[in-house]
Amino acid sequence: MGKNLTRKILEAHLVEGRLVAGEEIGIRIDQVLAQDLTATQAFLHFEAMGISRIRCRVAACYADHNVLHIKPENMEDHLYLQTASRKYGIWFGKPASGIGHQIHLEHFAIPGETVLGADSHTPHCGGVAMIAIGAGGMDVALAMGGGPYYFVMPQIAAVRLAGALQPWCTAKDVILELLRRLTVRGGKDRIFEFTGPALPMLNAQQRVTITNMSYELGATTSIFPSDDVTRDYFRRLGRLRDWREMLPDSGADYDDTIDVDLAKIEPLVALPSMPDHVVPVREVAGTKVEQVMVGSCTNGSYTDLQAVAKVMKGRRVHPEVYFFIHPSSRADLELLAREGYVTDLLAAGVNVAEPTCGACIGFGHVPAPGTKSLRAINRNFKGRSGLSDDQVYLASPETAAATAIKGVITDPRDLGMELSITAPAPILPDAVPQDNPNLIPPASEAEAAGIAVLHGENIRPSPVKPPLEETLHGTVLIKVGDDISTDHIMPAGAEIVAYRSNIARLAEYVFHRMDPEFSARAKARGGGFIVGGENYGQGSSREHAALAPMSLGVRAVLAKSFSRIHHANLINWGIVPLLFTDPADYDGIDRDDELEIPKIRDGILQGAHVFTVRNRTKGSQFTARVEITPRDRGYLLSGGKLAHVKQHPVR
Ligand code: MIC
Ligand code: SF4
Numbered sequence: 001m002g003k004n005l006t007r008k009i010l011e012a013h014l015v016e017g018r019l020v021a022g023e024e025i026g027i028r029i030d031q032v033l034a035q036d037l038t039a040t041q042a043f044l045h046f047e048a049m050g051i052s053r054i055r056c057r058v059a060a061c062y063a064d065h066n067v068l069h070i071k072p073e074n075m076e077d078h079l080y081l082q083t084a085s086r087k088y089g090i091w092f093g094k095p096a097s098g099i100g101h102q103i104h105l106e107h108f109a110i111p112g113e114t115v116l117g118a119d120s121h122t123p124h125c126g127g128v129a130m131i132a133i134g135a136g137g138m139d140v141a142l143a144m145g146g147g148p149y150y151f152v153m154p155q156i157a158a159v160r161l162a163g164a165l166q167p168w169c170t171a172k173d174v175i176l177e178l179l180r181r182l183t184v185r186g187g188k189d190r191i192f193e194f195t196g197p198a199l200p201m202l203n204a205q206q207r208v209t210i211t212n213m214s215y216e217l218g219a220t221t222s223i224f225p226s227d228d229v230t231r232d233y234f235r236r237l238g239r240l241r242d243w244r245e246m247l248p249d250s251g252a253d254y255d256d257t258i259d260v261d262l263a264k265i266e267p268l269v270a271l272p273s274m275p276d277h278v279v280p281v282r283e284v285a286g287t288k289v290e291q292v293m294v295g296s297c298t299n300g301s302y303t304d305l306q307a308v309a310k311v312m313k314g315r316r317v318h319p320e321v322y323f324f325i326h327p328s329s330r331a332d333l334e335l336l337a338r339e340g341y342v343t344d345l346l347a348a349g350v351n352v353a354e355p356t357c358g359a360c361i362g363f364g365h366v367p368a369p370g371t372k373s374l375r376a377i378n379r380n381f382k383g384r385s386g387l388s389d390d391q392v393y394l395a396s397p398e399t400a401a402a403t404a405i406k407g408v409i410t411d412p413r414d415l416g417m418e419l420s421i422t423a424p425a426p427i428l429p430d431a432v433p434q435d436n437p438n439l440i441p442p443a444s445e446a447e448a449a450g451i452a453v454l455h456g457e458n459i460r461p462s463p464v465k466p467p468l469e470e471t472l473h474g475t476v477l478i479k480v481g482d483d484i485s486t487d488h489i490m491p492a493g494a495e496i497v498a499y500r501s502n503i504a505r506l507a508e509y510v511f512h513r514m515d516p517e518f519s520a521r522a523k524a525r526g527g528g529f530i531v532g533g534e535n536y537g538q539g540s541s542r543e544h545a546a547l548a549p550m551s552l553g554v555r556a557v558l559a560k561s562f563s564r565i566h567h568a569n570l571i572n573w574g575i576v577p578l579l580f581t582d583p584a585d586y587d588g589i590d591r592d593d594e595l596e597i598p599k600i601r602d603g604i605l606q607g608a609h610v611f612t613v614r615n616r617t618k619g620s621q622f623t624a625r626v627e628i629t630p631r632d633r634g635y636l637l638s639g640g641k642l643a644h645v646k647q648h649p650v651r
Helices: 005-013 036-048 072-088 100-107 122-128 137-144 171-182 204-217 228-237 302-312 330-338 341-348 397-406 412-419 503-509 518-525 544-551 564-572 583-588 600-606 630-638 641-647
Strands: 014-016 024-027 031-035 058-062 091-093 114-118 131-134 149-152 155-162 190-195 221-223 256-261 268-270 278-280 291-294 322-325 373-376 392-394 472-479 528-531 554-559 576-580 594-597 610-615 620-625
Touching: 005 014, 005 024, 005 131, 005 190, 005 221, 031 036, 031 100, 031 137, 036 058, 036 072, 036 114, 036 137, 036 641, 058 072, 058 100, 072 091, 091 100, 100 114, 100 122, 100 330, 114 122, 114 137, 122 131, 122 204, 122 221, 122 228, 131 221, 137 149, 137 564, 137 641, 171 204, 171 256, 171 268, 171 278, 190 204, 204 221, 204 228, 204 302, 291 302, 291 397, 302 330, 302 341, 302 397, 330 341, 373 397, 397 412, 472 518, 472 554, 503 518, 503 544, 544 564, 564 576, 564 630, 564 641, 576 583, 583 620, 600 630, 630 641
Parallel strands: 031 058, 031 114, 058 091, 114 131, 155 190, 155 256, 190 221, 291 322, 291 373, 373 392, 472 528, 528 554, 554 576
Antiparallel strands: 014 024, 024 149, 268 278, 268 392, 472 594, 576 620, 594 610, 610 620
16 A cells, blocks of 8 residues: 555654554654744743744744733843844844734745744645745744654544635635534544545635634645645745655555545635534525625735735725724735735725734624624634634625625625626745745854843743642633534733743633633632533634643643643643543532542543542532643643753753
8 A cells, every 4th residue: 555645754753652543743843933922932831942043944923913012021021032033043034024824824834844833823835835834932942943743643644635625715615614524523543635526616815714614624634735736836825946846555454534625615604613513605605794804824925915905995884894804924915915915905995904913813894783793714713713603704804805895705606706806816925035024044153142132020930830749639610512622722812812931820811701700719719620421622723722721720621522732731731531431421510619620630540431520519529531642641741842842851
């Protein structure tokens, strides 16, 4: 049997373990990326490790999320990141130069390399045949220090694409179709490798839209091969020297195959408030919306915005709709401006906002209560837009443009028919300039010695947890349901993220939108437990969703299942991730119940998998298990990875 592409790249980077699904492997990381909201902690951890220069091949930090500087702490964070980047050997993307994933793709992506990113949408670069994985800041700091990235080898599923997309049906609809079929839990412990006869039909940016949003499936990552399509993209980037062919062997072996006939894909929409609540647009056509957005790392590219501009040209945004776009790259925006597309957008009444994450993460454009917002972005978890009870729909840029014109959710095929508009073809820019004034190179080692890193007032070293106690004891601080995202646990929003580099302040907002009293309760009780349902911690890579609860004294999370990155982040910060052995035991536990887990330290040390949980309030007991590697046990015993690194310094 031939080898699949994922296996080939992993094999070339393997430093520990065997490529057997379910076993722990360690891989060498060529490239690292981080963004302003995750990098402050990652850099602080890196500094705590006592290393003076990065030891991976390339590292980049992008000030892409928090670019409006509405609070002094925001610019303070950026000054810290900019000076630290120059000193430690890291590229720095200035505020509003674009979204890190797209800049990284355009400037640094290399087929066949690995990239570890402190952001869940790092699989973006999988569209050009990189093994691109999202992780918590602590893991990224270790990779910056030259350490391997350890994770459990996933299954590799082929997604076999056949047929051709019909007019008005897009790459976004392909990933929405996968979400419709597989759900937000369907990618757990899997890597999706795209294959099949339709590959030549999807250009690099379309591929990237699919791999980027594959994280919404909970996948470890996803990947397209590097073929003539990829070569063409690298030619446009002016980086042909970085292109190399990366293909699976013919007859490659996969753990599973999913068939997708592109010809059968129609315009789709994810209903509020989960990316997998997907239905055909025609089923909700006619629903009035007040706001439309196109942007984010998934849909803010030149290709997406050119399509929107073509639909909007000579037309107008509906008077009762507010339509704005956030381009994902300033370089792409500049090209669109030169070619007249920005003028077409402005003339139609579209607000062309900064190239940043912006409203995707609730920074600005917060919808009013009772209104509906249709967005060509990747996530619509409840409250993420900044309004607790929001109603956000996810769709393609083409559906967004059609909706903005009509004022109600509109199938773009209907708009095309009604107004005789030809469906825009997905077009790549002719040439993306590599000379980017907003991308600041690292200082040379000689120069670096003279650079002072600006640690502002608000930038505080991360707390470190003491070693794991023999017995865990405390009350249930909160009990939540299935698919709770890190946006629920550690909300973003401009007000809150100002404290991403100051955990003591940030901790005041844990579960803030769901339960504003959580933080005060946790503090008053000296910590305790969190009880969750399936897929606990899905969504972002933000380690703050573990770090801040840890600082409040959360000792363990009991859940039916965990999402991958959050599970790793809990371990990284010394919180024990426990799974109900019998999920029915979830029903017998309530908030405020007093729990005790005796001899957990000894059990973790001895390699035990199952632990007894005593519910003193109910007078009952049940068992919970851990799914952790021997390495994870060491981290938990030490009180987390940073504690472990401090006890066993990196040489
Ligand atoms: C997100 O889309 O939720 C974010 C903001 O990009 C996060 C990272 C963060 O919270 O800083 C992610 O996806 O990892
Ligand atoms: Fe930024 Fe949104 Fe992409 Fe996260 S998902 S990196 S917030 S654009």
